[in-house]
Amino acid sequence: MRALVWHGANDIRCDTVPDPKIEHPRDAIVKVTTCAICGSDLHLHDNFMPGMEKGDIVGHEFMGEVMEVGAEAKSALKIGERVVVPFTIWCGDCDQCKRGNYSVCERSNRNKALADKVFGHTTAGLFGYTHLTGGYAGGQAEYVRVPMADRTHIKIPGGLTDEQVLFLGDIFPTGWQAAAQCDIQPTDTVAIWGCGPVGQMTIRSAILLGAKQVIAIDRVPERLAMAKAGGAITINFEEESVVERLNELTGGKGPEKCIDAVGMEAHATATIDSMMDRAKQALMLESDRAHVLREMIYVCRPAGTLSIPGVYGGLIDKMPFGMAMNKGLTWRMGQTHVNRWTDDLLNRIQEGQIDPSFVITHTVPLDQGPEMYKTFRDKRDGCIKVVLKP
Amino acid sequence: MAYYNRSSTGDNLARGLGWFSVGLGVAELMAGRTIARWMGMEDKTNLIRAYGVREITAGVGLLALGDPKPWIWSRIAGDAVDMATLAAGMENNPRAGNAGIAFGAVMAATALDIVCVQKLHQEEAYYRSLPVPDYSDRSGFPRPVSAMRGAASDAPIGEDMRTPKILRFQPAQSQTAQNQIAQNQTATS
Ligand SMILES: NC(=O)c1ccc[n+]([C@@H]2O[C@H](COP(=O)([O-])OP(=O)(O)OC[C@H]3O[C@@H](n4cnc5c(N)ncnc54)[C@H](O)[C@@H]3O)[C@@H](O)[C@H]2O)c1
Ligand SMILES: [Zn+2]
Ligand SMILES: [Zn+2]
Numbered sequence: 001m002r003a004l005v006w007h008g009a010n011d012i013r014c015d016t017v018p019d020p021k022i023e024h025p026r027d028a029i030v031k032v033t034t035c036a037i038c039g040s041d042l043h044l045h046d047n048f049m050p051g052m053e054k055g056d057i058v059g060h061e062f063m064g065e066v067m068e069v070g071a072e073a074k075s076a077l078k079i080g081e082r083v084v085v086p087f088t089i090w091c092g093d094c095d096q097c098k099r100g101n102y103s104v105c106e107r108s109n110r111n112k113a114l115a116d117k118v119f120g121h122t123t124a125g126l127f128g129y130t131h132l133t134g135g136y137a138g139g140q141a142e143y144v145r146v147p148m149a150d151r152t153h154i155k156i157p158g159g160l161t162d163e164q165v166l167f168l169g170d171i172f173p174t175g176w177q178a179a180a181q182c183d184i185q186p187t188d189t190v191a192i193w194g195c196g197p198v199g200q201m202t203i204r205s206a207i208l209l210g211a212k213q214v215i216a217i218d219r220v221p222e223r224l225a226m227a228k229a230g231g232a233i234t235i236n237f238e239e240e241s242v243v244e245r246l247n248e249l250t251g252g253k254g255p256e257k258c259i260d261a262v263g264m265e266a267h268a269t270a271t272i273d274s275m276m277d278r279a280k281q282a283l284m285l286e287s288d289r290a291h292v293l294r295e296m297i298y299v300c301r302p303a304g305t306l307s308i309p310g311v312y313g314g315l316i317d318k319m320p321f322g323m324a325m326n327k328g329l330t331w332r333m334g335q336t337h338v339n340r341w342t343d344d345l346l347n348r349i350q351e352g353q354i355d356p357s358f359v360i361t362h363t364v365p366l367d368q369g370p371e372m373y374k375t376f377r378d379k380r381d382g383c384i385k386v387v388l389k390p
Numbered sequence: 391m392a393y394y395n396r397s398s399t400g401d402n403l404a405r406g407l408g409w410f411s412v413g414l415g416v417a418e419l420m421a422g423r424t425i426a427r428w429m430g431m432e433d434k435t436n437l438i439r440a441y442g443v444r445e446i447t448a449g450v451g452l453l454a455l456g457d458p459k460p461w462i463w464s465r466i467a468g469d470a471v472d473m474a475t476l477a478a479g480m481e482n483n484p485r486a487g488n489a490g491i492a493f494g495a496v497m498a499a500t501a502l503d504i505v506c507v508q509k510l511h512q513e514e515a516y517y518r519s520l521p522v523p524d525y526s527d528r529s530g531f532p533r534p535v536s537a538m539r540g541a542a543s544d545a546p547i548g549e550d551m552r553t554p555k556i557l558r559f560q561p562a563q564s565q566t567a568q569n570q571i572a573q574n575q576t577a578t579s
Contacts, residue, residue: 100548123495128528183553186540204530210540226525231535256559267456303557330553353541360531361523374397382523 002390003141004369006056009047014367016059017302020137020145025072028149030085034162034344035062035139037369037376037386038087038170039196039263040129040311045373048264049313051130059140060087060127061170063162069149076150083153085139085146086338089125092151102306103335109134121272123335140369142390152222156341163387164349167201170290171385172356175201177260178309179209180341181332182257189213189250191299192232193292194261195223197385198309200359202261203230208354211257215249217242219267222382227361246299254301263310266291290316308333359385366390400509404462407506408452410499411445411465418442427493429476430485437475442470459514462507469500 005015020029038061041232043049063084069077077083090102097105108125109115115132125147128138137145146152156165180203184190190211192202195218206214207230216232218224224234235245246255266289296306297320306329324331348354361384364372372386418425419442426435448468451461476493480486531538 099550125411177551180545180547181551183547183551183558186543187559200530205542207531207535207539208542209545210543220527222523226528227531229526230531231529231539301559304559305553330557332551340548348542352532353538354530355532356530358528361525380517381520382525384525 001142002366003137004059004366006044006052006058007054007101010045012058012370012373014369015339016306017141020143022068022070023322024147026115026150027070028066028073028077028153029068029144030062030064030139030144030146031067032062032064032139032142032144034064035059035141035366035388035390036166036170037061037140037373037388039198041373043264043311043313044129045377046265051132051221053131053135056128056131056135057137057141058128059138060129060344061166062127062139062144063156063166063169064144067143073150077153079255082156084156084342085127085144085153086168086173087127087129087170087184088335088338089134089136089147089152090339091148097151100337100340102337102339108152110147111135120347123261126335140366140388140390142366145248151339154339154346156346160349161357163360164355165346166387167197167356167359168342168345168349170336171197171201171336171359172345173338174198174309174336176205176341176345177336178202178259178307179205179211181257182206182305182307184209184211184257184299184305186210187212188257189215189255190257190259191215191217191246191255191296192259192261192262193217193230193266194310194382195220195227195234196261197359199223199261199386200226200230201356202259202309203227203232204354206259207231208348214253214367215246220379223379226384231361240325242295243299252300254299254304256301256304258296258300258304258306260292260296260306260308260310262292264289265314290319294318294320297327297329300327300329302327303329305330305332309336311335315388334372360387363387363389398513400506400513401458403502403506404452404510405457406501407462407465407503408449408458411449411452412476413449415442415445415447415449418445428485429479429482429489431479431489432477434475441468441472441475459507459510462503466500466503466507469496469503472496473500 001019002014003010003017006012044052044058053169066077066079066081069079073111089102090097090105090109091107094106103124105124109122111131111134112122118132125134125136175198184206188211190206192199195216196379203216214232216227217235217237219236219238224236228234235242359388361382364387369388375381375383376386418438423435426432427436444551446463449463452458473496476489480489483489
């Protein structure tokens, strides 16, 4: 089959690889009809995430048709059913899964020993996302093996297009959880850094959950325009001071809720901290650039909440922790517990409350994937979200 | 926004110059005295080491994944400083010939820097000339935003995702009033 394969920094190729096979009775094989490139994939492409190996198939936002089902998954899944696959693999039986904390499932990471060493304790297995989270083959491919398939799926009823439901596997619940874990009150100002696909979903979620005011921060004009369409007041951080504008918009008090939808590749205008971050990242003295986190800690209203869906991979430097501690901030973060939210979100899509396909700007065949990684990363050609058709 | 494409011709040249900067900088820093002696400018050893630090900074800046233009401009400014230092050092210098060779090398590097920065600015101008697509109609909502605000405030969100009541920013209520409410709630439930 054809699949997008990681070969190193800046080097993802469309290769011919062996078809996946059922390896365990709980597995299923899904024929991918539509998949997408996620901002998290860019961290792999740019080689900022440790734990990738040459030959790994990437991609974790995908959907398709069930082709084959292992004996133990048969009661939950039938051949021919249409499913979106969540990027977090979950067992459903461990203590964490029972509490709905699927992204920290204790059993789905087959490289548990390695993850236990690196993270202290393992987190869930993820598709196409480093050997620290299981090294499972990803979904930017014609076929995928889905482990623990009796749990790891979202069934899609007829009458909805792939484009409407695809993002249930990742960015829609990610934006939703980012907003939900802020426990938004009708009096809250929610400030969101990053107007990429995750930021866009977060903006819509914050509006639906009833925020008084949603403020979105980025520097890419067309992304800011899309943020505004979704109900946000926008700040272009290359043209205005984020701190001053946020204070203006909140009567000098600061936003109650701050969300980092940027992650470890944050850009910044030439501030000292951001120059130091770039230099250190290049010299491998730190792995992540923390400009957005520092800004959030600084502007957040005391006793407010920081919510962090943006992905970080390792070490950050110059964290103003004293400021965070003294302001009594609450931190909420993590990979998304996808299936915890998808029944409700699928309902909302069906009822027409939201159509997540608004974010798609590019649809191309799978073999154009490697170029599209670059277009998406460099934000060329108005690119916000890329959908691939195997 | 600053436009750059981390795989264009201009960018590849910039990255090459980045490696060159790092190499030269390390040499200046480690072998500052040898270089200074060779050019007959031993009194400038510390200055040359400082230039080494400057080169390394520019090199790292170029190799990091950002806009290379400011770093190339900083290299050009650095080249000018180098040339001024060398020109001043050539007077009454028995090894002025060697200093002259160094001067030539800096000039060649400057020429490359200028080609590179021109290329980068051309590329930026090209990206800027492309039309910005209009996404102002992509709300994702079926109705105007004002009608959607709070439409999902009934969403099932588990208690573990909630902030403790006392930390919510509700219209100002005194701590005792909030305690009173909490007590009443436990009494009635
Ligand atoms: N928690 C999860 O489960 C989960 C799931 C999906 C994605 N993610 C993460 O979410 C993040 C965003 O993903 P995406 O798909 O939207 O990617 P993206 O790269 O398209 O979006 C990032 C956006 O942030 C903007 N940005 C950069 N620096 C900024 C700054 N200093 N201030 C404000 N904005 C800035 C960029 O211009 C860009 O538009 C990534 O880190 C991704 O890994 C997390
Ligand atoms: Zn993702
Ligand atoms: Zn589990």
